[in-house]
Amino acid sequence: MDGLETGGAMEVLQLEGISKNFGAIQALDDVSLVINAGEVLGLMGDNGAGKSTLVKIIAGNFKPSKGTMRIAGKEVSFHRPLDARSNGVEIVYQDLALCDNLSASVNVFLGRELTKGFGPFRIMDYAAMNAKASELFKELKSETRARDLVRVMSGGQRQAVAIARTRLSKPRIVLMDEPTAAISVRQVAEVLNLIRELKRQNLAVVLISHRMPDVFSVADRIAVLRRGRKVADKPVASTSPQEITGLITGAIEFA
């Protein structure tokens, strides 16, 4: 669907031998990873294992010290987050980066507001933004009203607003940083459905999470980082929460 190149490889994102060091600290050590279209990859690891460094490299916040990154088979090098966005990488931040005092639709379009008018005399086209945002929420099968203020929304609806924002630019890859960390159990189900919806639309989703049940219920594959190295990368069907926990803590060396 959207953003998928015709006849392109299934591999949307390919990382090869990515290393990153901050001075003497080796945050990532020779990490290789492949993510396919229509696949949800659970990225797990303890605090300080290198998850967020890896995500920041994919998102263009950091440049890797070593290694190459390919998007749809083409080698890329990001200097700033905008480069990542123009290559089809969108991020849903942990705190969602929403403005409470604005409506859902204005939040979706923030920074890319639709306007109407002549020449320099342009006014906000609220009707068009509301219509488009409603459409996006419907696509995500979320009951979120475009005109409601974000302040009065549930955690799940907020998540939908943040995800709808990424859909404006027809991305290939959506990185989600701890989307289920700070919301109620009921809303977690809503967010997991949003992720399944993205997958159904053939996007690649990288889900960074601490919550084992969430990752197991929605991911196709799980990669585990420990002390900057990738220690496991296997389909969900052939592993178990016990094994992953062991890998995260180091009780199991490698799988």
Added chain:
Amino acid sequence: MTTSLDEAINHQTFSVRTWLLARPAFWVFLAAVFACIAMIMLTDTFATPQNLFNVTRNFAFVAIIALGMTVVIISGGIDLSVGSTLCISAMVLAIAMNAGYGLFLGAGAALLASLLVGAINGYLIAYVRIPPFVATLGMLSVARSAAMVLSNNRMIYQFGPDEKNLFALGGGSSFGIANPVIILVLMAIATGLALKWTRWGTRVFAIGSNERAAVLTGVPVRRLKVTVYMFSSFTAGVAGVLEAGWLGGVTTNLGQSMELSVIAATVIGGANLMGGSGTIFGAVVGAALIEIIRNSLTLLGISSFWQGAFVGCFIILAVAFDRVRANREIQE
């Protein structure tokens, strides 16, 4: 200024009644109306055309600057330099007209000078990352000092060949309404529309609520902040030109501690000093309420020393009201 204007500006989806009750500005408006009704019943001097003319003209200067202050406060900042900016604007105008230039050139130079002050404020805040409180506190001192240097600390009361026009602009009236009030209404409508209907306005609300979100979504936050402080200084500059025309003379203590009245008006009108909320209607009503209190005390023969106590109580009451409302909202 009527409620219907504010309704148009803050076009919302819920019912008018719940919407009004949730507005701090509405309560302040009610307070102002009650104060007026009480004064009409208690005195025969309040509702005279002359007194109403004076009241509206007197609050216009503070209210014009409160428009700019509201935008700054919505963006999550503060501008303490507006009183000094007003002084610099009036002084530049006075010096230019005293030297024989016309009103048009004089006012143009005055507004340019105030825009420059705003640009410096904005640059320091957005690019050098000095907190707004500190940057504009410094500018408060620098701008007033600059006005003293420019004028050699003398009073200017001769405005050259175009003097009559200046006095008519600031002190005269059209259709029975003081000219500063007409300018206030026009600027209030323009600002209200800009906040609601332009990208600029939406983004001002966005950076006041969550600056990081605005940065991450690609809003040019730094440039936006510079425009916000320039707008604030511009309103102070306009007020400076008008006040020079009204007073008929400019001294270097013009606008001294005016920033406090302006911030008081803005806060009474419901702007949140934490950023992200505030209305133009509220700012104007807040300024009006302060002037009504002042005028009422005078007419009732109460010592003007009490004025500060009343205004101060209203500031605290206004914020307390907002707190109670916010707490209730959280509980629901």
